[in-house]
Amino acid sequence: MKTPSSYFLSDHTIPLNDYFVFGLSIDCVVFGYHEGEIKVLLVQRDVEPFNGHWALIGDLVEPDKNLEEAANNVLENLTGLKNIYMKQFFTFGSVDRHPLGRVVTVAYFSLVNSMNYQPIASSWAKSAEWININNLPELAFDHYTILCKGIETLKNEVRHKPTGFELLPKKFTLLELQLLYEALLGYKFDKSNFRKKIQEMNILRPLNEFKLNVSHRPAKLFEFDEKRYRTLEKEGFSFEL
Amino acid sequence: MKTPSSYFLSDHTIPLNDYFVFGLSIDCVVFGYHEGEIKVLLVQRDVEPFNGHWALIGDLVEPDKNLEEAANNVLENLTGLKNIYMKQFFTFGSVDRHPLGRVVTVAYFSLVNSMNYQPIASSWAKSAEWININNLPELAFDHYTILCKGIETLKNEVRHKPTGFELLPKKFTLLELQLLYEALLGYKFDKSNFRKKIQEMNILRPLNEFKLNVSHRPAKLFEFDEKRYRTLEKEGFSFEL
DNA sequence: ATTATTAGTGTTTCATATGCAATATAAGAT
DNA sequence: ATCTTATATTGCATATGAAACACTAATAAT
Structure with a gap:
């Protein structure tokens, strides 16, 4: 006992x-x-x-x-x-x-x-x-x-922390990320603005890989750079979407 | 048992x-x-x-x-x-x-x-x-x-919700509010901008009362208008400082 | 070659945030 | 009366960010 x-x-x-x-x-x-x-x-x-x-x-x-x-x-x-x-x-x-x-x-x-x-x-x-x-x-x-x-x-x-990435596969495209956030938050983003914003955060690592076997221009794959995020966070950066 | x-x-x-x-x-x-x-x-x-x-x-x-x-x-x-x-x-x-x-x-x-x-x-x-x-x-x-x-x-x-008001007396001055948030968040605000910003949120009810017995211009007292905040929140407003 | 389709990039406009300066105001202290 | 102090408001120049939209790029299918 x-x-x-x-x-x-x-x-x-x-x-x-x-x-x-x-x-x-x-x-x-x-x-x-x-x-x-x-x-x-x-x-x-x-x-x-x-x-x-x-x-x-x-x-x-x-x-x-x-x-x-x-x-x-x-x-x-x-x-x-x-x-x-x-x-x-x-x-x-x-x-x-x-x-x-x-x-x-x-x-x-x-x-x-x-x-x-x-x-x-x-x-x-x-x-x-x-x-x-x-x-x-x-x-x-x-x-x-x-x-x-x-x-x-x-x-x-998900609005204040980059938690949403956990719902995506390790390698994802920017459009996949955008669609995820649209589903989570319930509203649409402008494509180019969304991409600009998220890329300027410097928390995504662009890969030299692309989506394969698609009948259109293949999308670039990205990874979430957690280490980078942790450093930026300490310097006062805060994630917002 | x-x-x-x-x-x-x-x-x-x-x-x-x-x-x-x-x-x-x-x-x-x-x-x-x-x-x-x-x-x-x-x-x-x-x-x-x-x-x-x-x-x-x-x-x-x-x-x-x-x-x-x-x-x-x-x-x-x-x-x-x-x-x-x-x-x-x-x-x-x-x-x-x-x-x-x-x-x-x-x-x-x-x-x-x-x-x-x-x-x-x-x-x-x-x-x-x-x-x-x-x-x-x-x-x-x-x-x-x-x-x-x-x-x-x-x-x-306190950054995303108007929780901080709970630490102040019901009636407070704008400077008191500013100093509280500076203590909570660990950085300074510009006085005039802080006042402008918080007042434009429309969640403070200005009173016709003033701080007494101070050897300078007495400060106006405000109350947090919780009802108003709740309504604004439903309409999509979100508190940010 | 042409087309359809989605990826991805600029660019312009407009609104808001920020930092800083200037000024008027109201009280007690001298 | 004048000084000191802190409140309170206004203005402005600049930086930043949001929104809308037009454009180019690359692939497969036809």
Whole structure:
């Protein structure tokens, strides 16, 4: 039993293991981008409660696992993907958020740039699917609230930080980048102005590679130069789109 | 006992109340602003562990309390202040962050505009003091990490949202506002341009009141017009300084 | 060769931001 | 009365950035 006992953090006199005890879980909002649409990875539950409902991927945290480890495991178990961009964005702990007891959940969002893999259905999920965020089904627990907050956080973050690149493959064209941002922010950019602006930031590394097998002038490929960004950031530069 | 039992969230087969059990606490980074300096409210612990160390204010969450309630209580118990701006910013849950067991803490920051009250020393704290964030003592637990993240979050937030007003009294002068933002962001503004810019945003309500008993022209007082801000925000306006 | 198509580059206009200077104003202090 | 101090407003020259739009480039298909 790893629970702290006889634990007097403040002026409470009740031992923690009899009373101050919570379940802790991780829920992940996994975003993907494909053909101009922002999608989220949902699973259909195959167990009670909320059997049959769609839900975010998530799991209980084991007492000897850090939160980030637990979050990475959640993602890896379902998708097989490692080293994915993840970010904690909020903790949901309403007393009644879980029908079976007090379970507090720490929510992460992650951005994956390749949707070319088979989400692994687990023993508690019928299926896993990428679903457009503008066409969501009814969700289990308070997952709709969590998802909305995740979308809000993402939209907010991509405006001020170069997070959006995580949704693209490592090598991308400027037009792909523009279309991504148009999908994220919900409005159009002028092509030449967008290109000028993003290139003048000096955070993209132009490659000597081009899109192949297209029936028009091939587009140049770029990479996001994270090191460069970190340096510029320290010098006071701030990303804005 | 409110702990969920025989609780099969995923494919785990271990009952939650024997194993998946955590302590949950709230920690509050309370910011104040006084004479050009950003300060934070710290207490000196009078109990083990970390007896004598300075720490953030915080407490265990009771199983029937929502997180926001618990956070409000933490603040109210120490300062007597109610209806204070509070915002959850991160949850810290490293396995070894607490020497007595696994305790996950949800961190909030709050902004208080009046430091003219006596922080109430509790049974577990020797004293409570406002301390300049550039002159911090050694802190208990991982509170230094929490505090740093709180400062970072605050500095990030005040640039894009009119949160800073919460640190000023309800009625303030434009110069006070400017000095606050200079302290928060770490650089100077041109006076006339700052005033022009902030007034053109239309989120300040000018009052017919003035600073009294000053040996120079008295400054006009303003209020932050939150309703107006909310409307403008819906119309697409976004605060930037 | 011609065409369709998308990549990619200038260029012009207009609005706004910024830095700096100048001036008028209102109070207490001398 | 005059000085000092800090508020408050205006003006302007310049730098920066946004918006619109026209143009050239390179490839595959015909």
